[in-house]
Amino acid sequence: MPLLCRSRLWLAVMLVLAGCKSEPRESSATDTGTAAAPAPRKEPTATPAPSKEPTPTPAPAAISGTALSYLKPVDAQHCQWVRQPLPSGALTDYTFDAPCDESLLSWSPDGTQGLVFSFAVGDGAQPRTWLVDFAGKSGKPMDLKGLPGGTGGAGPDKASIHMVGFDAQGRPVALVFVHRALEKGEGGERFITFEGQRYPVKGGEGLPGLALAYRLEGTEWKRFEAKASFFEPESSPGVDVLEAAKALPVQTFSLFGDPPGQEASEGAAQRLEAALPGQEPSGKWMSLSTPGGTLHYRGRRDPEEGTFFPSAPVRWEQEGKLVELEGLTAKEGDRLGFQARGGLLLVVALAGETKSAHVFDTRMNKKLVSVKDIESASFSPEPSGP
Structure with missing residues (x-):
């Protein structure tokens, strides 16, 4: 091999070996006492270490598009809330332990969550509510114990929850009736006393009491509206006297409304x-x-x-x-x-x-x-x- 070629080959090898070293070695003195010049070296290219962090699970896609919603009985005490995309698509469902014909549905404004409210049927029966996430295909019970009637209708007030649903801002709202006796003032005016406050009663017949509206704030139910009302017979206004009741979005249609067209x-x-x-x-x-x-x-x-x-x-x-x-x-x-x-x-x-x-x-x-x-x-x- 020609001398020039061998010199170039040796220089290349030395450069590669120098580039493989992580630290430059200190040069040693020659026999003449003159410090040797350091050999040229190539800085190594750092290779990133593999990440040990787990790959984050992507958030579930938002529920969108037209769909059919309905309740399907599983058995006498279990029901399935089904969402069927239209014109076609995979079903999404959530099963809860209450009869379908004793359950009411509500959707959040953004369409990602739903509420199932199973009203209490029978003396002492306990109402129940589930929060359903169709995008995440999951659900969980909601605690109603902080509401009057949340543990059933027993007790002197005979409180009962009539509806739990989402308001227009996506907040859970509960409508409650509490039975209270009518009282009369010195001037003959009628009123109901509740938690130390008087609520005037203007006319009406039936079972007297208060219509109450509560909003879930964090983990607590906070009352934000109360009005005197009458319940029983069915023609009585009940909780419909509340502004909160009028503001709840109507999200299902009735077979007993005015005929369309x-x-x-x-x-x-x-x-x-x-x-x-x-x-x-x-x-x-x-x-x-x-x-x-x-x-x-x-x-x-x-x-x-x-x-x-x-x-x-x-x-x-x-x-x-x-x-x-x-x-x-x-x-x-x-x-x-x-x-x-x-x-x-x-x-x-x-x-x-x-x-x-x-x-x-x-x-x-x-x-x-x-x-x-x-x-x-x-x-x-x-x-x-x-």
């Missing part, structure tokens, strides 16, 4: 009578507009209560034709409920004591979801905040 036009009624003759004469045809066409249904009069309610038969009017709703097996006289969300329509049918829910794409006249033997079916509220 308007009375069908004369031409539409004639077409329906010709296609579906023999209808009960006290009823009338109603029409409900949807993005995919008009929905017609038969409105009927309750023979006992005299109320007017939606019933079968039900038909789409599409391109001049009357079309049945796929899979809807409601019979004449069954009570129906309708809820619209964008191009989707939810139909809830009550046949005797059995409820079913059916979701349709109105633009395609296509059934997306059908569930039977359920309670409290409705579209999940759309998030109202960021």
Whole structure:
């Protein structure tokens, strides 16, 4: 090998060896006493040590999009709160130990959490509440012991919790009734005394008492409103006298409200009578507009209560034709409920004591979801905040 090449090769080896040393070695004196010059070296590139910190678990994705919410009985004492994304998707559910037909639902404004309130049925029964996180697929009981009636309705005040739900700011709020005897002042005025304070009573009949509103602040329930009211009979105002009750968002729809839509036009009624003759004469045809066409249904009069309610038969009017709703097996006289969300329509049918829910794409006249033997079916509220 030529001398020049060997010199270059030796220099390269020395540079590599010098770069592998973590500390420069002190130079030694030569035989002549002159200090040797340090060999050139290459600074090593630091290799970061592997992190010993555990990889953080990503936060669960926020719940979003249109979904069907309902309660599904597991057995007599257990219930499942189900969230079904629409038009399709994986179910999310939470099981709690209370009957479905004794439970009320509430959603937080951002749509990420829900509250189940199981009201007490029977003397001394204890109400219960669960906080449900559908994004995290988890839930836990909430403590109601700090509320009047939180341990049951026993005691001289006969307190009872009527509702626990989220307010518009996402805070848990409880509405409570406490029975108290009426008192009269020297001038004949009536009032109720509670915790050392007088509350005036203006008219009314029934079981007297106070309607109270509490808000959960940290781990404590704090009362922020109280008004005298009457309970029993059912026509009494109860907790509805509270501003807090009026402010609670309505997040489910009732099968016993005013029928939706308007009375069908004369031409539409004639077409329906010709296609579906023999209808009960006290009823009338109603029409409900949807993005995919008009929905017609038969409105009927309750023979006992005299109320007017939606019933079968039900038909789409599409391109001049009357079309049945796929899979809807409601019979004449069954009570129906309708809820619209964008191009989707939810139909809830009550046949005797059995409820079913059916979701349709109105633009395609296509059934997306059908569930039977359920309670409290409705579209999940759309998030109202960021």
